[in-house]
Amino acid sequence: MSTTTTTAARSEERTTNQHFSLDADGKEVVDLSFQSEGLGLPAEKGYGWAQLEFSEKIGYDLRYTITRKLGWGKNSSTWLAWNEVLNKYVAVKVLTGHATDLHERKMAWEEQALKRLTFPSVSENCVHILEYFTMKGRGSAGSHLCFTMPLYGGDVRSLIQSRTSPFPLPLVKRILLHLLRGIAFAHERGIVHTDLKFDNVLFTTPATTEDIEKWIQEDPPRRNPPELSSDGVVKSAVSQPMKLPSEEEALRATYVLADFGCALPSKRHAHCNITPVLLRAPEVLLGGEWDTPADIWSFGCLAYELITNETLFQYRTYDDFGLTETENLLYQMMFHACEEFEPTQLSICPLAGEYFNSNCELKKEPTLGRWPIQELIAEHKILSDEECFAAGAFVQRCLRLNPEDRATAKDLLEDKWIRGIE
Known part of the structure; x- marks a missing residue:
């Protein structure tokens, strides 16, 4: 039998996720990839x-x-x-x-x-x-x-992905109000969520x-094609989420904070990263102690994104000043918070010395301007001047560099921009 015929025969025996490569010694090894969760892989x-x-x-x-x-x-x-x-x-x-x-x-x-x-x-x-x-x-x-x-x-992420423009303001405020109530309830029960993101905000179904x-x-429920695993051939179920609501249904839905798989008891934690990097509070980024205010920083970032349909921060290098991704993120935080880090905060953050000098300035000395949240929102030309100011002030209360200066969830529920919207 020719080499071509042998290869074809072996290929027909493989399952859909079975791929072959060569290791450093030239020996053929099997690489597995899965269409869904990798069933049959050991705990x-x-x-x-x-x-x-x-x-x-x-x-x-x-x-x-x-x-x-x-x-x-x-x-x-x-x-x-x-x-x-x-x-x-x-x-x-x-x-x-x-x-x-x-x-x-x-x-x-x-x-x-x-x-x-x-x-x-x-x-x-x-x-x-x-x-x-x-x-x-x-x-x-x-x-x-x-x-x-x-x-x-379903979750708010799926709602966002189904649109090409920002949500109408009444829906934005409804989602943020309900999410804030959920955060306040969790904090009152002594829980830090640590993983706030739109994937973890669900909505009720009619x-x-x-x-x-x-x-x-x-x-009907379906399964993916057969795949090879450590337990033999398996067939994972296809994910079939609930149907997305209409805009009218979304405006009547109740929004729910969910997925507490990364949650921790409320106390001073340190030396561990939480939340996706673009939603990560500065004290976490600098290796300092964190607690419930870290959730509030993430909430502020999500609020801005929900209002504008764009993320607030970018995790990338800034070549003009030679900043790494992390240095640039810290730079953006100061730029939009319109603040500088205080000596008392940096002195208790183990990683601060990598980025800041003794004067609490970034070591690479980028030119530091000010671009407050209100002006950022106004750039999108989606809200009135009055709404831009109120929305920006609301978000700005979440994005104070020092966690002790941030508003609590309970404080934010009393903010005039969000109070009484229902």
Whole structure:
């Protein structure tokens, strides 16, 4: 048999995600890629996503019937399920075997955070749990800690991606008000979210049971083509999230702070990075201690993005001044906060010496101007002068360089720009 024929035959035997490459010794090795979460990868190596079947029953008394996969992330997958006790559809968040093991070893805090958000009372603007249980997984996935929650319609990120222009101002204010209520509730319960982003802001759905069943009939649950894994050949479920609402429905929806997988108890933390870098507070960036004000900085960045449909900061080099990505980010923070870092703050930030001199100036001495948030918003020509000033002042209260100077979530709820909008 010719080499060409042999290669073709072997190719037909491969699954869709099986690719071959050569190592340093010229030996052929198999590289795997996955269309969705990597099913069949072991929990002990940091994976262990749940391998669930459609119509499978799980949970206490097998009361939850798996209907379809809504989505997945690094540490979990989320499923639409029918609750036979409540007679309604709910969402089931199923942690990976690795994440479950971290909980069992007290190295993760999501379970405790969700309990604090659920007992003794709940907030309509913060996610809460209906039940939680642990189930045995298949293959090398280990066990799965599961949280059952109310069914939501999707996340704000998907709403943003469905548009090419900024949201109308009434919707912007509604989302920010509800998100702020959720943050305030979490902070009151002694929780720092640490991962505020639009992916983690959900909205309620007006869909009835009949609507959902019609949707399932029109768009049945599906699976991806076969893929090779450590557990053999697997077929992951296709993510099929709920339908996006109309603008009118979005204006009536309730917005909910969700995904407390990275949450931590409120106290002074240090020496660990939290939040995506463009939403990261300066004290975190400089390796200093952080607490609830770090969430407020992230909220301010999100508020600006929701108003303008553009991110506030850019993580890239600034060649004119020879600034690295991090130096440039610190430069932008001072530029738009219209402040300079204080000696007392920099003295307690371990990484400050890498970027600042003894005069609290960036070592590379870039020309530092001032470009307040109000003027940035005005550049987009989407709000009246009065609204630009009020919105900019609101965001500016979140973006004070010193965390002790930032407004709290409770303070911001009293801001005239957002108060009474409903």
